Amino acid sequence: MKKITIAIDGFSSTGKSTLAKQLAQKLQYVYVDSGAMYRAVALYALQHKLIQNSVLNTEELINNLPLIKVAFQYNASLKASEIYLNEVNVNTEIRTMEVSNTVSIVASVPEVRQQLVALQQHMGAKKGIVMDGRDIGTVVFPDAELKLFMTASADTRAQRRYDELVAGGTTVSFDAVLENITSRDHLDSTREDSPLFKSEGAIEIDNSKLSLDHQFEKVLALVNSKIDFKNP
């Protein structure tokens, strides 16, 4: 069957990765979490003290870019890909609040974006990929056969993220999570390079009140409408 490219963009914590994983599993496609790649670069910047008091040493980060290798490796027991920063598994470390609070600053550096976008385009060169992020339908795969733009109210998103963090053992206040989400929304959609916006041809999905199953059914119908069965 013909393979397509599926680009999923949207605000933080709109369930992009949950949907992308469901789709990749159902269609036997590769799933790439592009946000994890920006988080890995932010982690590198934190580890090397290139970010202090939320101020990034942009020049030094750019100088270090050739030394930053980000890659995914499939973990058969988890049945999922995990992210590696310079050969070290950083799958858990990239999800801390410290990384969440600094990643948008790192993601606004054009040189960082160029390096990661080139890698993302290489990963998707053969199609059969589901990638989620902020600029997938606009910059990375503007010709993707299916583009989705996910939204949900800020309160709904903060509650989901808060529940996830608490379930993972993190002590955090709901207000801190809400503040992180709204400030990232603002930074991501107002930055100069590749801001988050709904790309032309993207289908908007507001899942504030949509169950996961219902959303998946809806999107699967869209995927099927894009796969030309007569032309495998």
Ligand code: DC
């Ligand atoms: O999807 P996420 O919340 O893990 O993404 C982390 C940050 O990375 C997000 O605040 C914006 C940035 N990002 C981006 O600029 N472009 C992408 N394609 C993916 C993420």
